[in-house]
Amino acid sequence: MNDLMNPGQAPKISRRKFLVGGAAAGSGLVLGFHLPFGIGSAAAQGAAADAEVNIWVVVKPDDTCVIRIARAEMGQGTLTGLAQLVAEELECDWKKVSTEQITAGQNLARKRAWGVMSTAGSRGIRESQDYVRRGGAAARMMLLQAAANEWGVPVGELRVANGVITHSGSGRSTSYGKVAGAAAKLTPPDPKSIQLKAVKDWKIAGKGLRRLDTADKLNGAKVYAIDLKMPGMLHATVKDCPVYGGKLLSFDESKVIGMPGVKRVMKINDSTVAVVADTWWRAKKALDALPIVWDEGPHAKVNSASIAKHLESGLTSSDAFADIDTGDAPKAIAASAKKIEAVYSVPFTSHTTMEPMNCTVKLSPDKSEIWIPTQNAEASLAALSSSSGQPLEKCEVYVMDLGGGFGRRIGNQDVVRQGVAIAKAFPGIPVKMVWSREEDQAHDFYRPIAQARMAAGVDDKGNLTGLHIRVSGQSINAFANPAAIKDGKDRRQLQGLWPQPHDAQFGYTHANLRTEYAMRNTHLPVGPWRGVNTNQNGIFSECFMDEVAKLAGRDPLEFRRALMSERPKHLGVLNAAAEKAGWGKPLPKGVFRGIAQFMGYGSYSAAVAEVSVSAKGEVKVHRCVFALDCGNVVNPDQTAAQIEGSVAYGMTTLQSEISVANGRIVETNFHNFRVMKIAEMPKVEVILPVTGDFWGGVGEPTICVVVPAILNAIHAATGKPVRSLPLSKQGLTLV
Amino acid sequence: MAQLNINGRNYEVNVEADTPLLWAIREQVGLTGTKYGCGVAQCGACSIHLNGEVVRSCALPVAAIKPGDRITTIEGLSKDSSHPVQKAWAAIDVPQCGYCQSGQIMAAVALLAKKPKPTDKDIDEAMTNICRCGTYHRIRAAVHMAAGGKFAAAVTADQQNA
Numbered sequence: 001m002n003d004l005m006n007p008g009q010a011p012k013i014s015r016r017k018f019l020v021g022g023a024a025a026g027s028g029l030v031l032g033f034h035l036p037f038g039i040g041s042a043a044a045q046g047a048a049a050d051a052e053v054n055i056w057v058v059v060k061p062d063d064t065c066v067i068r069i070a071r072a073e074m075g076q077g078t079l080t081g082l083a084q085l086v087a088e089e090l091e092c093d094w095k096k097v098s099t100e101q102i103t104a105g106q107n108l109a110r111k112r113a114w115g116v117m118s119t120a121g122s123r124g125i126r127e128s129q130d131y132v133r134r135g136g137a138a139a140r141m142m143l144l145q146a147a148a149n150e151w152g153v154p155v156g157e158l159r160v161a162n163g164v165i166t167h168s169g170s171g172r173s174t175s176y177g178k179v180a181g182a183a184a185k186l187t188p189p190d191p192k193s194i195q196l197k198a199v200k201d202w203k204i205a206g207k208g209l210r211r212l213d214t215a216d217k218l219n220g221a222k223v224y225a226i227d228l229k230m231p232g233m234l235h236a237t238v239k240d241c242p243v244y245g246g247k248l249l250s251f252d253e254s255k256v257i258g259m260p261g262v263k264r265v266m267k268i269n270d271s272t273v274a275v276v277a278d279t280w281w282r283a284k285k286a287l288d289a290l291p292i293v294w295d296e297g298p299h300a301k302v303n304s305a306s307i308a309k310h311l312e313s314g315l316t317s318s319d320a321f322a323d324i325d326t327g328d329a330p331k332a333i334a335a336s337a338k339k340i341e342a343v344y345s346v347p348f349t350s351h352t353t354m355e356p357m358n359c360t361v362k363l364s365p366d367k368s369e370i371w372i373p374t375q376n377a378e379a380s381l382a383a384l385s386s387s388s389g390q391p392l393e394k395c396e397v398y399v400m401d402l403g404g405g406f407g408r409r410i411g412n413q414d415v416v417r418q419g420v421a422i423a424k425a426f427p428g429i430p431v432k433m434v435w436s437r438e439e440d441q442a443h444d445f446y447r448p449i450a451q452a453r454m455a456a457g458v459d460d461k462g463n464l465t466g467l468h469i470r471v472s473g474q475s476i477n478a479f480a481n482p483a484a485i486k487d488g489k490d491r492r493q494l495q496g497l498w499p500q501p502h503d504a505q506f507g508y509t510h511a512n513l514r515t516e517y518a519m520r521n522t523h524l525p526v527g528p529w530r531g532v533n534t535n536q537n538g539i540f541s542e543c544f545m546d547e548v549a550k551l552a553g554r555d556p557l558e559f560r561r562a563l564m565s566e567r568p569k570h571l572g573v574l575n576a577a578a579e580k581a582g583w584g585k586p587l588p589k590g591v592f593r594g595i596a597q598f599m600g601y602g603s604y605s606a607a608v609a610e611v612s613v614s615a616k617g618e619v620k621v622h623r624c625v626f627a628l629d630c631g632n633v634v635n636p637d638q639t640a641a642q643i644e645g646s647v648a649y650g651m652t653t654l655q656s657e658i659s660v661a662n663g664r665i666v667e668t669n670f671h672n673f674r675v676m677k678i679a680e681m682p683k684v685e686v687i688l689p690v691t692g693d694f695w696g697g698v699g700e701p702t703i704c705v706v707v708p709a710i711l712n713a714i715h716a717a718t719g720k721p722v723r724s725l726p727l728s729k730q731g732l733t734l735v
Numbered sequence: 736m737a738q739l740n741i742n743g744r745n746y747e748v749n750v751e752a753d754t755p756l757l758w759a760i761r762e763q764v765g766l767t768g769t770k771y772g773c774g775v776a777q778c779g780a781c782s783i784h785l786n787g788e789v790v791r792s793c794a795l796p797v798a799a800i801k802p803g804d805r806i807t808t809i810e811g812l813s814k815d816s817s818h819p820v821q822k823a824w825a826a827i828d829v830p831q832c833g834y835c836q837s838g839q840i841m842a843a844v845a846l847l848a849k850k851p852k853p854t855d856k857d858i859d860e861a862m863t864n865i866c867r868c869g870t871y872h873r874i875r876a877a878v879h880m881a882a883g884g885k886f887a888a889a890v891t892a893d894q895q896n897a
Contacts, residue, residue, distance in 0.1 A: 075831030075868045210828050217833030218821045220768015220809035224834060227767035235762075260751060281750075281758035354772055354780060354834040354867050403770075403834030404867050437773045637828065641873070645831060648869025670777035670865060679859035681871035 051180035053142055054188060055113045056086055056135030058100070059180035063163050065092040067136075069099050070107065070114035071124040072375050073213060074405035075645075076699045077638035078124035080211045082132055084634055085125070088205040089136030089197065092176060093162040099212055104377035104397035117399075118376040120410045120528065122601035122697020125634055129695055130196075137194045139183075143176050146183035150174075199632055199692060208637030213401070225373045225400035226358045226434055233360070234263060235280040236422045236433040237287050240443050241271040243663035244523050246297035248273055256286040265290065268421035276422060280434055299523040299663040307449060307522050307660060308345065314472025314518035315343060315453040321489045324499045327512035329455075332466030336457025340551050342544060343453050345724040346536040347657035348446040350665075351529055352673060355403020357415045358434040361423035363388055368395045370419065373402035375410040383413035387420040406649070407528035411480055412445055441673060442665045445527030446658050448474035448493070452540040454547075462552035464563060466512035469497060469540060475519045476533070479526050493517045495533035496598050496704060497541065502694070504534060504600045506541070507570035508563040524660070530649055531703035534600035538704030539711065539725075542596035546712045547721050556712065557583055557595055569629055569691065570597055573606040576627035576689040581608035591622060594712025596705040603630040603696030607705040609682070611713035618735040619727060621651065621682040621710055626702055628686070631694035640686040643702045647684055650706030652676045654727050655734045680734050737797045740804065741766065742811025752798035757781045759797050760808060768809040768837045772865070779864030782838035783808050789845035809837035812844065820844050823881040831868035838864050843878050852882050 050066075052058045058066040067086045073079040083099050107114050115128060140160065147165045148155035151172055159166050163176040199206065216222035241248060251273050253265040261282035268274045273292060277283035314320070333339050359372040361384075368388035374380040380397045388395065402409060409415075415433070423431045435443075450473030457465040477484045477492050484492065496504045497515045506515070529535070549559035557578050564571040574597040578584075583593065590612045597606035610623040626643050633639050656674045659666045667673035711722045714732070722730055739746045739756075741764055748763035755774075760766050760783070769792060772780030776794035783792045784807040785800075800806070812818050816825070820843050823829075830836045839862070846853055846861040853861070858878055866874070 075833065077831070210825070211830075213833075214825055214828055214830055215816065217830040217836050218824050218840065219812070219816045220766065220837055222833060223767070224770075226771070227761075229765065229767075279758065279762045281754055281762060285753075352867060354770070354778070354832065354865070356771070402832060404832045406867070434771075437775075641828065641831060641870070644872040645869035648871055649867065669775055670773050671775060675778075675865045675867065676869075676871075677865065678862045678871040678874060681869075681875070684872050 049181065051184040053139040053180055053183050054135055055110070056132060057090060057139035059143070059176050061177045063093065063175050063177035064096050064098060065090060065163065065176065066098050066100050068114065069101050070117050071128065072117070072119035072377070072399055072402060072405065074119070074373070074375065074402035076124065076642060077211060077635060078119065079213055080209065080638060081125050081634040082128065083212055084205045084207070084209060085129055085133050086136035088202055089133045090140050091160045091163065094204050094209065096163065097212065101399050103399065104381035105395065107378070108381065108392055117378050118410065119405070120375055120407065122603075122700040126602060126695040126697055129634070133196050134191065134194050137196060138189050141189045141194070142183040142186045143179055145186055146179040147174050150179065150182065205634050208635055211638065222401070224355055224403050225360065225371050226355055226403070228360050228371055228432060230360070230430040233430045233432055234276050234278065234426060235283050236274050236276045236431055237280060237283045237436060237439070238268065238272050238274045238418055238433065239287055239292065239439060241294050241296070242442055242665075243294070243296040243300050244525065245299045246663070247271050247295040249293040249295045251293070252291040256290050259286045259289070262286045264425060266422070266425060268418055272418065274418070274422050274433070276426070276431065280432070284436060296663060302523055302663045303661050304659040310522065311345070311449065311451045311472050311520045314520040315451060315470055317518050320470060320516040320518035322514055322516045323491055323494050323497065324506065324513050324515040326510065326514070327466070329466040329468040329512040329514040332512035333455050333457035333468060336465040337460045338551055339455070339457040340547055341453065341455045342547060342721065342723055343451060344540050344543065345451040346449065346539060347659065347725060348449045348524065349529065349653050349656070350441055350444045350446055350658050350667070350673065351404075351406045351408035352441065352675065353402070353404030353406060353408055356435045356437055356440045358432065359415050359419040360430050360432040361419040362428070362430040363420070363423045364428050366394060368420070369398070370396070370416060371398045371400055372416065373400045373405070373409060375402065375405045375407070379411060379413055380416050383416035384420060387417045388424075406530045407532070408444065410528060412525070412527060414443075437670070438668050441668050445480075445525045447529035447535065448476055448526040448533070449522065450474070450536040454540060454544040456544070456548045458548065458552040462554050464510055464548065464552070467508070467510055468514045470516045470518065471537065471540065472518045472520050473536070474521050474526050476526050476528060478519060478521050490517060490519055493519070493533055494537065496537040496600055503602055505567070507567050507597055507599060508560070509566045510563060523663070530646070531600060531700045534598060534700070534704035535650070535653070535707070538596065538598040539708050542598060542705070542708035543711050543715070543721060543723070546594070546715055555584075560597065569604045570599060572689060572691070573597060573604045573627040573629050576687055577606035577608050577625055580627065580685065580687050581610075581625040583608060592713050592716035594709045594714070594716055596708035596712060598704045598708070599701070600704055601697030601701045602694065603628060603698065603701035605702045605705045607702065607709040609709035609713045611710055611717060613714055613717040613732070617732045619654075619714060619732050620735050621680070623683045623685065624706065624709065625685045626687070626705070627689055628698070628702055629690055630688070630696035630698050630701065631690055632692055633688050633690050636688055639688060639698050642698050643686050644684045646700075646703040647706050648676050648681060650703045651680065651710070651734065653707060653725060654710065657726050676734070737800060738802060739764065739797070739800060739806060741806045742808060748797065750797055753796045755793050756783070756795045756797055756800065756806070757792040760792060766808050766810050770834055770837060772835065777865070778835070779838045779842060780835050782841040782864065784841060784845060787845070787848065789842050809841060812840065818844065819881045820847065820877070823877040827873045827877045827880065829870050829873040829877050831870055835864060835866045839866065839874055843874070843881065846878065847882055853878060
C-alpha cells in the first residue's frame with residue numbers, strides 16, 4: 001500500500017469537499033444547467049464569475065478548478081483518478097481541485113460532449129484517459145493564451161505551475177482564477193496542436209494521492225440516493241414474485257390500508273406490488289403484512305439440482321462451438337501416456353451491494369426526474385423516458401455516488417421502471433423507492449452458473465500433449481443482449497480463454513488446444529458481476545492447470561512457464577508475483593502456496609496465496625501476493641485498494657452461493673448469504689510491474705486469480721483438488 | 736411518541752413503538768449517516784452507540800430505549816471529523832464506496848474504548864461489520880493507527896459525548 005507509510009505527504013483534503021451542490025450551482029449559470037437537487041440557491045447567483053474554460057474545466061475566481069466527471073463513482077476511485085489526469089495536463093494546484101458529476105441530461109443537451117457515461121468493464125479510466133487529458137491540456141493552453149493576450153507577449157514566453165502563470169521577461173504573474181473569464185471566450189486550440197505529457201513527466205497523475213471523496217464518508221455527511229430528503233416526499237417499497245416468471249394474482253389491500261402512514265397499495269407491473277407510505281419503515285411493515293397471492297408460473301419446481309443436471313448435459317453435448325481449435329486436442333489427449341479429466345462447477349452468486357436498490361422519482365407535467373445510484377446514467381435516462389412517456393429532452397438523471405455497484409446497476413434498469421410506475425400515481429411528488437435486503441437478494445441479475453469438463457494429457461517427459469476445455473453454463477448475452485451473439489456463438493462466456501490479444505487473452509499456447517462453450521440457460525436472470533466470466537473461467541483454467549502439473553510431476557509455476565513463451569506479459573506478472581511471494585522458498589509448517597494467472601479487462605494478473613487447512617477442514621488464507629500489469633497506473637494507492645477489494649469480493653464466493661429451491665432464491669439475507677468479514681481477510685501485498693505501453697483496467701482484472709490461487713493452495717495442502725464451490729461442498733470452511 | 740437523546744440533543748419522535756431505532760434516526764430525526772443494510776442486525780451498517788456501547792439499530796425497537804439513554808451516531812462522533820478513528824480512516828483512505836463506513840467507524844471507536852491497544856484477534860472479534868468493497872485490509876491498519884495516536888483523550892471525549 002504505497003503511500004501508507006508516509007501519509008503526511010498526501011495533500012490535506014479535510015477542508016475540501018466533493019462538491020455536488022456548490023460546484024454544480026456555479027456552473028449552472030454558465031451552462032443553463034438544471035441544478036442537481038432542483039434547488040435554486042443564493043450561491044448560484046453569487047457564482048456568476050465562474051468560467052467554463054471547456055467542458056472538463058470550470059475555474060472559479062478563487063482559483064478553484066472544478067473538474068467535471070462523467071463516469072460514476074461507486075468506490076472504485078475513478079473520480080479521483082480522472083481528476084488527477086485532467087489536473088496533470090491543466091497544471092493547476094491539486095489542493096484547489098474539486099469535482100462535479102455531470103448529469104445525463106446535460107450530456108444529452110450538449111450532444112454527448114462528455115462521451116460515454118457508462119461505468120462498467122473497468123473502462124472508466126482506460127477508455128476516457130485520452131480525451132480527459134486533452135481536455136485538461138486544452139484548458140491550460142487557453143488559460144495561458146488569455147494571459148499572453150492580456151500582457152501582449154508571445155504565449156511561448158509564459159510558464160505555468162500550480163495554476164500560477166508567470167512571464168519571466170517582465171516579471172509579471174497571474175493566476176488561473178484571474179484569466180479564466182477571458183480564456184473561456186477564446187477559440188479552443190486545434191486538437192492537433194495538443195501535446196500530452198509523457199507519463200514519466202507526471203507530477204499529479206501516477207501518484208498515490210488521497211481520494212477526493214473521503215471526507216464526507218467519515219462523518220455521515222455524504223448523501224447517497226437512499227438518504228435523499230425532499231419536501232413532501234413519499235416512500236415506497238416493493239415485492240416482486242419470488243419465483244421468476246411468476247405473476248401477481250391478487251393482494252388484500254384492506255388488511256394494510258389502515259396501517260399508520262400507508263397511502264397506497266398498488267400493482268406496478270405483472271409481477272410486482274408496491275406499498276407507498278409517509279415513511280419507508282411504515283411502507284415496509286405494511287408490505288410485510290400484506291396478503292399476496294402469486295401465480296408462481298412454470299418454474300415453481302426448479303431447484304439447484306435440476307439446474308446442475310441441465311448444465312451437465314452441456315459437458316458432452318454436440319451443440320457446443322469451438323473458439324480456440326488448434327491441432328486436435330481430443331486425439332492428442334487420447335494418445336497420451338497419462339491423461340486426466342475433471343468436471344468443475346461454480347454456482348450463481350449475487351452482487352449484494354451494501355446500499356440496496358433504490359431511486360427517487362418526481363414526475364411533473366413538463367419534466368421527469370430521477371435521482372439514482374446508476375452505473376449507466378444514459379441507460380437510466382432512456383428507461384426514464386420510455387417508462388414515463390416523456391421525451392428524452394424533458395428527462396433528467398441525477399447520478400448519485402453508488403453504495404456499491406459491482407455490475408448490478410449497469411444495464412437492466414429495472415429499478416427505474418419500478419420507480420416510475422409508482423411515481424405515476426403521485427404526480428409532482430417525489431417518491432423514494434427502496435428495496436429491502438430480502439428483495440435485493442431475491443431479484444438480482446446473478447453471476448451465471450457454469451460447469452466445465454477439463455481434459456488434458458502429458459507425455460512420458462511430463463510435457464503437455466493437449467488441453468481441451470468445455471464450458472457449459474448460462475449466457476449473459478442470451479438474457480441481456482441477444483444481438484451480441486453472432487452465428488449462435490456466444491463467445492462472451494469464454495472470456496479469458498480467447499486467442500485474441502489485448503482484452504482477455506488465454507495465457508497459454510499449445511499445438512493441441514481446444515476451448516468450447518455449450519449454452520445452458522436457466523430461468524434466473526443473469527448479468528455482469530465484477531470480473532464477469534473471467535471468474536469461473538479463471539477457476540477452470542488455473543485449478544486444472546495445477547492438476548495437470550501434478551500429473552506431470554512438475555512444479556505448477558515451472559509447468560505454466562513452459563506454456564507461456566508466446567505470452568510475455570502474462571508471463572511477466574506470473575514471474576513477478578512468484579518472485580515477490582518467494583515461490584519455492586520454505587514456508588511455516590502447515591502453510592502451502594497456490595499460484596494462478598489470468599487476463600481480463602486489458603490487464604494481466606497473477607496471484608500467489610498462502611493457505612493452511614486444519615484437520616477439521618478450516619481454511620485459513622494467510623497472505624495473498626498480486627502482480628498486476630495494467631500498462632499505466634494513475635493512482636497506485638487506489639489501484640492497490642481495488643486489488644485488496646477484489647480479494648474480499650472473490651473470497652466470499654468460497655463460502656457463499658446463490659441456490660434455488662422451488663424456483664426461489666434460498667439465500668435471503670446476510671445470515672444465509674455469508675459475506676466474508678475482517679477475520680477471514682488475509683494480508684494483501686501488491687506489486688504493479690507496469691509496462692507502460694497500453695491502458696488496461698483496474699477494478700476487475702485481479703478478481704479472477706483470487707479464488708484459483710487459494711484453491712490451488714488448498715489442493716497443495718490437502719492433496720485433493722477443489723472442483724466445486726462453495727467450500728462447504730468439500731467439508732471445508734473459511735476461517 | 737418516544738423521547739430520544741441523540742448526540743446530546745433531545746428529540747421527540749412520533750413513531751410506533753416497534754419502529755426500529757434506525758428508522759427513527761433516519762426518518763424522524765433526519766440523521767442519515769447511519770445506514771440500512773440488512774434489517775436483521777447482520778451487517779452492522781446501522782451501528783450506533785447506546786450509552787457508549789455499539790449496537791445495531793436496525794433490530795432495536797424504539798420502545799427499548801429508556802429515559803436517560805444516550806445515543807451517539809456518526810454525526811455526533813466529533814464536530815469536525817477530528818476523532819482519531821476518523822483521522823486514521825482519512826490518512827489511510829479506508830473507504831471505497833463508503834456506505835458501510837459509518838458503522839465500521841462506530842464499531843472501531845467502541846472497540847478502542849474497551850481495548851486501547853487491540854490485537855489483530857481483538858479486531859477480528861469486535862469488527863464483524865460487512866464491507867462489500869473489501870476495505871478490511873485498511874480497516875485493520877486504521878484501527879492500529881488510531882490506537883497508536885492520541886487516542887485515550889479522544890475516547891474520553893467520546894464517552895462524555897455519548
